Amino acid sequence: MADYEQPQVDVPAMTALLDGSYVEVRDLTRKRLVEYASILTDQRDLDRGKFRERVKDVVVELAGTGQTGLGFPTEYGGGGDIGASVAAFETMAFGDLSVLVKVGVQFGLFGGAILQLGTKKHHDAYLKDLVSGQLLGCFAMTETGHGSNVQALGTVATYDVETHEFVITTPDDHSRKDYIGNAAAHARLAVVFAQLEIGGQSEGVHAFVVPIRDAKGKVLKDVRIEDDGRKIGLNGVDNGRIWFDGVRIPRENLLNRYADVTETGVYRSEIDNPDRRFFTMLGTLVQGRVCVGGASINASKVALSIATKYALGRRQFGNPGGPEELLLDYGLHQRRLLPLIARTYALHFAQEVLAGQLHAVFSATAEVDERTRRALESRAAGTKALGTWHGSRTIQECREACGGAGYLSANRFDALRADTDVFTTFEGDNHILLQLVAKGLLTDYSSEFSDLDQLGMVRFVAGMAVDTVVEKTSVHKLLERVKDILPGGDDWAQEAEIVDSEYQLAMFRWREEHMLAGVAKRLKAGMDAGMDPKEVFSRCQDHVIGSARAHVERLVLEAFVDKVRATPDGPNKSALYLLCDLYALSAIEADRGWWMEHGRLTSSRSKAISKEISELCRKLRPIAEDLVDAFGVPAEMQAAEMLAPGTVEGQRM
Amino acid sequence: MADYEQPQVDVPAMTALLDGSYVEVRDLTRKRLVEYASILTDQRDLDRGKFRERVKDVVVELAGTGQTGLGFPTEYGGGGDIGASVAAFETMAFGDLSVLVKVGVQFGLFGGAILQLGTKKHHDAYLKDLVSGQLLGCFAMTETGHGSNVQALGTVATYDVETHEFVITTPDDHSRKDYIGNAAAHARLAVVFAQLEIGGQSEGVHAFVVPIRDAKGKVLKDVRIEDDGRKIGLNGVDNGRIWFDGVRIPRENLLNRYADVTETGVYRSEIDNPDRRFFTMLGTLVQGRVCVGGASINASKVALSIATKYALGRRQFGNPGGPEELLLDYGLHQRRLLPLIARTYALHFAQEVLAGQLHAVFSATAEVDERTRRALESRAAGTKALGTWHGSRTIQECREACGGAGYLSANRFDALRADTDVFTTFEGDNHILLQLVAKGLLTDYSSEFSDLDQLGMVRFVAGMAVDTVVEKTSVHKLLERVKDILPGGDDWAQEAEIVDSEYQLAMFRWREEHMLAGVAKRLKAGMDAGMDPKEVFSRCQDHVIGSARAHVERLVLEAFVDKVRATPDGPNKSALYLLCDLYALSAIEADRGWWMEHGRLTSSRSKAISKEISELCRKLRPIAEDLVDAFGVPAEMQAAEMLAPGTVEGQRM
Incomplete structure (x- = not known):
């Protein structure tokens, strides 16, 4: 409390x-x-x-x-x-x-x-x-026609048993490698993902080391590279397109940790199921998603540091005759910035938990079981989605909160927003990632079918009892804890204090459980009604994604609450409690329609939450600058012209 | 219906x-x-x-x-x-x-x-x-320290009665003109807004024609100009800063339609109240806001045309063995794009009404009464705010809906989003504009005090009976119409069909009236409790802005409904009805928490609305391309590389 x-x-x-x-x-x-x-x-x-x-x-x-x-x-x-x-x-x-x-x-x-x-x-x-x-080098996975569905890549690697080589070919323009960083100018090698074919038989997507430039930077024979041209941001990265016209590489260039081809052209893998094999390979690359999410959260800190300081220097209206009011003394401005600061703290701590799990799994000396790996991948996917959306939204809000000054490139927001904008759609499009999270929850991280095969998920869930689906999720156990901790049986939603973390956790857990069960019911009902699985999925898609989002929001709140509780008593603990309340209540407010629809929030309580948020903003207002300073963004990285000492905007009057 | x-x-x-x-x-x-x-x-x-x-x-x-x-x-x-x-x-x-x-x-x-x-x-x-x-030429109003509060500008124009000249001076860096388009390179003249001083007496802000460059483009003596440098977008416009160091201009260079200074230094104006005078001057410039709002709405059309066509060419997942699914056949993708198309139609028709009113007022041969002018300014402000926010949101959603391809500058979204980004904060920051709208409503367009003086508004409203405030707004009369048209007395909110325009209008009108009355009550209560007016305003600020937004949303829906009703029977009328329902219901869904809090939406009805929205999206899906083609964006302006005939993404499979 x-x-x-x-x-x-x-x-x-x-x-x-x-x-x-x-x-x-x-x-x-x-x-x-x-x-x-x-x-x-x-x-x-x-x-x-x-x-x-x-x-x-x-x-x-x-x-x-x-x-x-x-x-x-x-x-x-x-x-x-x-x-x-x-x-x-x-x-x-x-x-x-x-x-x-x-x-x-x-x-x-x-x-x-x-x-x-x-x-x-x-x-x-x-x-x-x-x-x-x-x-x-570069990582040549994505193709123009295949971004999210990488299992359907078109590039082919055919084994030539005569020469003991793989022959890499781009069959059509759909299958050119695209948006590949380091490709347009600097990479000498490419790790190319291609459909492995041996004697007419396809073995699925594998990765190969393919030289694309010589030591002098000249593009090699039978390789064609084109610049992707100017982008919204990240123009310091040379993204490009690559075509392969029968490029020959030695057999040894197959990255063969999970599968190999013998000299005589026999395919061998310890993982029999091709889907499982592919997603095991992909799973080892989970660190990329962890990093992108963390980067977005930290980019938000830069934007918030700048916008908060601007709001503490800039005056506008009020005080006839006297100095005008500081921007941050306006209720609206507090409402714009402080919940974003609170959410940045929340996501930071959620990211810390995730990075810790990544470290544990990848540093483990013993074999890590597959379910743990899948759960890590799911958590990375979900945190990446929430972190990158938060980054885009926060940077944009900060730029607008600085008005015309925010539009000048010298004030940092230009590069911040343009460069981070792609984070929501690269390293996995956020919506696709949340589908993956939902699928993990609905199938209890089963690996019987491809991670990205939504129709498989529809059939799988439709084949189970709804209770089984819900039973298998960890949410169910969490809900039982709610009942143990909060008084009044099912009345907790009405009777608990709104600034009680247990109440907030109960709300988040209840939403997650209810949404997941609802999705399972809808998927079953659709299939039972004889609908095409594609149609069933299409109609439930926003519900699927909503339930994944609810799941990740719950993980974020739990990480924040755990961190606050573990903090030694003192001013920082108190400040973190305020931030944690502000994060949780802002999230409830944003989705209050849902809780009201589902009978877990009365209208008077909903209004009380909105009022409490404004009150929390006012309480945090005096420490706003300290809260952003604590992010530890070096002053040189906040080098916004409008904040420079001596310039008009930077004067603290 | x-x-x-x-x-x-x-x-x-x-x-x-x-x-x-x-x-x-x-x-x-x-x-x-x-x-x-x-x-x-x-x-x-x-x-x-x-x-x-x-x-x-x-x-x-x-x-x-x-x-x-x-x-x-x-x-x-x-x-x-x-x-x-x-x-x-x-x-x-x-x-x-x-x-x-x-x-x-x-x-x-x-x-x-x-x-x-x-x-x-x-x-x-x-x-x-x-x-x-x-x-x-350029329009030198904004100063570094004064963006929204232009009445507090620092630049001074002192009348020199000896030489019959005005002397224009920038007293400090706060008061340098900033973000001025055409200033950095091309303008020969500037219309400079400055505090007029005559014999030590200040007469408020007036506009003066000030030469800043000679015919060869050389900056004139005592004028200093600095480039604002690179901006997020609009880098084809030369924005700059200007300082004046005692620049002398003839007396005739005062733009004297509303006020003049005689040779001997006597100030004359037909408008006695200085606030009224200033805002009358500003009011004549309302066309700028009308134009910016309209431009944003049209920029949205470009983005939607491109993203919709991409979603009809691009395939992803599904159909094992066969071609993958088109993006626009996914429920989520429909939900992302189609409500934005519907809202673009809605805003287009609202903008048409506004432009018509502007034309009528500015082409009138007889004098137009002040209340009509104020109402026009308010409507322009509100439509600009909603139109520009819609533009930013739509373009961003379209870019994300095109994934990595959307990030390449060659696919148009880069310039679209970067260039339009400033629209939400220039020609009046959107939040400030909505405050102006609310003030107009709460004071019945009274011009007794400055348009932007929120504290004056607080005192004014606090001095009235709440009933008077509400009575004076036109909403009240609209509510009476609701009761006439919808059956069941106060039960309309439960009993009307959700796809009935009258129901939707009733919902919008009820929200507006209730929010305005609520703001009035809160302002009064705060003042009655002896709170500082600044604090009263700060605490109600989001409520003030929310009520203005509710007002403008109502105007938008009315414009759309009127247009549909006036359309001759036929396929287009039917399509417009679907779009109008989708717009109205999406807006209700987005704010459903509010209506539930206020007892005007049951949870089952709220769920029914969400379901209807998905249903409407499915119905509109087959005509999505026609709906964007009807925007009439020339093909050359949709010149996204990913849509070019013959390229992979543009192939309609």
Whole structure:
């Protein structure tokens, strides 16, 4: 329960709390960001070609310091610490995001594929040079006609038993590789995902190492590369299209951790089910999604730091004769910024839990069971979706809250919003990711069919009793806890205090359970009525996605509540309680129609929640600046012209 | 009531319906857009300096054709038709938006100020050359420290009775003119808004014609200009900052339609109240807001045309073995795009009503009463707010609905979203504009105090009986109509058909009346409790803005319903009914929490509305392409690479 004295913040202690287990890595990253801070102006001033080169140079330089290789084994020059590599990556999102994404492409996607899908021979051949930034590569999965449904890729790798080579071919323009980072200018190697064919038999999608440029940067024979051209943002990353016209690579270039082809053309894999095999391969690349979500949350911190300071310097209207009112003294402005600050804290702590689970799974010495891996993938997908939507929304709101000044590139929002905009649709489109989350919940992370096959899910769920579906989800157990903790049996929804975390958790858990059960019922009813599964799915799709969102929101709130409870008593704990209440109640307010529809929120209680939110905003107003300072965004990364000391907007009157 | 057969669209007839009274002007504008269509690629390919020059050249060329001068008197080379000039401007929003905004700056703001605030001597001196594009100017109102509160501008114009000159001075950096379009490179004249001082006495803000560059483009003595630098978008417009260091201009350069200074320094105005005088001056510039709202609505049409066609060409998942499903066959995708199409139609018709009222008021031969002018300004403010928010939201949703392809600049969304982004905060920040709307409603368009003085409004409302406030609003009368038309007395909210326009109108009207009355009560209660008016306003601010939004939404729905009812029976009328239902029900769904809180929506009815929305989306799905084609966006303006014939994404399989 929140302690409602006038809150205060111990800023350094709050920053330490946010930095968590990786204070040193985050601090070192902050220092490095400051060292290449001039890239923020280069981003505005250099033309696309020059900026790309500048970004590449920074990335290679960073690689030299060890900053970008923390997740690789120490024997190849890496840091051997997955959690540290996520922390470093997230923190880099305070700075230029082309640098961040190029790092993600080179070390996360390209390097990650070699590490996770390759075996020792590939590690020995490539890892040292790619970790040091001497060997640049790209991750050639997405095709123009296949973004989300990667199992249906068109590129073909045919095994030639005579020469012991694979022949890589792009059969049509639909199947050209597209939006591939590092492809248009810098990559020498590509990890290419293609349909493996042996003697006319298709074995599904596998990954191959394919050279695309020589050491001098010349594109190799039978490879065609085209620049994707200017993009909304991230113009320091060279995205491109690749066509392969019968490119021959040695048999050894198949990344063969999960499947191999013998010299004589016999296909071998320890995983029999081709769907399971493919999604096991993909699952090893989950770190990318974890990183993108974390980056979005941190980009939000930059925007909120700037917009909050602007709102504490800028005056408007009021006080006839005297100075005008500070923007942040307006109720509306408080309502615009403070719930976003609260949600940023919430997502930060949810991301911390996720990154911890990632570290545990990928650092485990014993084999990790498949269900745990699937649950991790699901949580990564859901956190990525919520984190990236939050990033887009927050940065946009911050830009608008700074009016005309927010529109000038010198005030940072331009690059922030343009660069992060793609995060909601890359590394998995957010809607598709939430479908994956829902499917995990509805099938209890069964791996009997492809992760992305919604029709399979429809049939699976339709074949079960609804009770079984709900029983299998962990929500059900959580609901029982609700009843144990909150008094009044089923009356908790009316009788608990609204600023009681248990009440808020109960609301979130109840919604999740009810939505999931509702989806299961609708899927069954549709199938029972003899409807086409496609139609059944299409009609329930927003409900499916809504239930996944409800699930992830619950995880976020739990992470926040757990963190607050674990914080030692003191001003920061009190401030965090206010933030946690504000996050939870804002989320309830945003979806209050749903709870009212389902009899879990009376109209008077709903109004009381809205009133409480405004009250919480007023209480947090005096510590708004401390709350954003605690994010620990270096001043150089908040280099908005309108905040510079001595300029008019930066004057604190 | 909607006719629910499978709908069809007569596309040319629907376009004609949308084009309304200005078919010819809109057609001619479309042709001109196509003539300079290459600017869409120039926007991506040219550097900022060159693109600015290109944009300027296009603007001057358009001026030569008469395209941009339709609103000016014929004796100065104009077209003498305000309505036509709005139609032409709106239609230009299909094309490059830097061109549009530069046209707005030159002919709407600069030219509009000379025309509306000046007298014959100014018209004779400047209009002919500015209409022909030979004399470029800027509108120097906004200052770095004063965006929304323009009455508090810092620039001073002191009358020197010795030399019969005004001396224009920028007292501090807060008061530098900022974000001024045309200032950084092209303007020779500036209309400068400054505090008029005569003999130590301040007479409030007035507008003055101030030369800032010579004929060769050299900045004049005592004028300092700085480039605002790169912006999120609109980089073809040269925004800048201006400082004046005692710049002397002849007495005649005061734009003296509403106030004048005699040679001997006597101030004269027919409007005694200085607030009223200032807002009368500002009110003459209302056309700018009308134009920006219309432009946003039309920019949405471009985005929706592209995203809808993409969703009808792009396939994803489903159909094992066969072709994948079209994006638009997914329920979620329908839910993402179709309500936005419906709302675009709704806003289009609301904008048509507004433009018609603008034309009537500004073309009237007799004096128009002040209340009518105020109501027009309020409607312009509200429509601008809703139209520009809709534009930002729609374009963003369309970009995300096209995934990675949407992120490439060649697919149009980049420029569309970046260029329109500032529309929500320029020509009046949307929140400030909605406050103005609420104030008009709460004070029955009283002009006793400044339009933007919220504290004055608080005191005014607190001094009235709540019943009086509500009585004075036109909503009250509308509510009585509800009771006449819908059966069941107060049970209409439960008993009417949800697809009955009367039900939907009743819901919108009831919300507006209830919110306004609620705001009035809260303002009174706060003042009665002895609270500081600033605090009273701050606490009610979101409620104030919410009530204004409810008011404008009601106007939009009324405009749409009126239009549908006036449409001759036939397929288009049926299609419009479906769209109108979809718009109204989507708006109710979005705010369903509010209606449930206030006892006007049961939970079962709320669920029925959500179900009906999905049903309407499915019904509209087969005519989605016709509905966007009817917008009449020239193919060249939908020049998204991903839709080009022959490219993979454009193939209709």
